[in-house]
Amino acid sequence: KVFKIACIPGDGIGVDIAEAAVQVLRKLSERVGSFEFDFTTFDWSSRKYKELGYYIHPDGPETGMEELKKFDSIYFGAVGWPDVPDHISLWSLILPIRSSLSQYVNVRPTRILRGTSSPLSNCKPGDLDWIIVRENSEGEYAGHGGITHAHSSNTVATEVSVFTRVGIERIMRFAFKTAQSRPRKKLTMVTKSNAQRYGMVLWDKIYDEVKGDFADVETDKMLVDAMTVRMVLRPESLDTIVATNLHADILSDLAAALSGSIGIAPSSNLDPTRNNPSMFEPIHGSAPDIAGKGIANPVGAFWSAAEMVRWLGMENAADSLMTCLENVTDSGIKTKDLGGSSSTKEVTEALCTEIERM
Ligand code: NAI
Ligand code: MG
16 A cells, blocks of 8 residues: 655754654565555745745645645644744644644653653653643634734733634543553543633533543543643653643643653644544754754654554554664664764664664
8 A cells, every 4th residue: 555645844853854754664664565655745844935935835825735635644844943933934834734634633642762761760661651632723722812002012912712612522532532542541631720711611521521421531630730740740640631732732842851852752633533634743843953963863753653654554563663763762872862972864774774674
């Protein structure tokens, strides 16, 4: 079977790690033999925006979205560069893709890979093994709001969160099913419903309703501020976590850091109905501070690639890729952020060698 993959490297280290991921995916398909990838690269980047004034298409992003719908999956690097305001780059590229393709779930697994360690002294490898399920279509990133008196001392800006019953219920059910599929069957639901009285309270209410359909899942709920403390002090008490778009965005960066580095964390932007292609990307950004140096950690990109392979139905190949990846980290071939001294290229080549040997 041939899978058509749209590859959008984007900016900064996004370009390096997407190239590395394509190399690894090619190697994996060669080695396994039962599937192939047909990659098409889209140069939708901040560099192109500076040159031409648009990220996706001169007629508007819709034209690009029609193009993307023809693919089985999308592989994304990162977007953002210092010469374009970040709210423009994000809203011109990654957010339109997530929303136009109904990718309303963002799954962010975190665990401590073999040969790596947590900066927390109390945290042994098995203690931190989480899946954060992030609401990916509404909430704080709904894009509603405005600004008045922008150029006076009376400036007022609003940033309105939008929560819908449909939006909350579908993410809640997905999270319960995720928790149910894991050995511990445990879900923690995060809000800030003491201070925010409407949308967050609706989250609590729908969680209570949906809970009844998943009697075998152990549940608890946390306020997001207390949750940060629990993640640091009692990582072993958590398994699956569900939170809003903003809260889960923040918690997943923390989770990544607690598991070793932001450079290892993957994410899947899923349309669970499978009517549209899903998108896979590491959670980190374009890292302008290390871009062009050849030292970006490609592990999050490889893990994201494994999640793409899994979503496309090749469970065994995905598991094998993860085993090979952990053989590499375990052998000490790691980038600087994980305490090693290897380059992006060295890690990538070591992984390709592991795949050949598997
Ligand atoms: P960032 O994730 O790019 O970098 C944060 C820190 O982590 C930096 O010190 C960076 O060097 C380090 N880091 C990140 N990924 C790494 C890797 N693979 N290996 C080693 N070190 C790594 O976040 P930051 O600095 O807040 O944002 C930079 C740009 O990326 C901004 O324009 C931002 O808007 C954009 N961004 C884009 C995202 C996306 O495309 N989905 C997600 C997050 C940020
Ligand atoms: Mg983020």
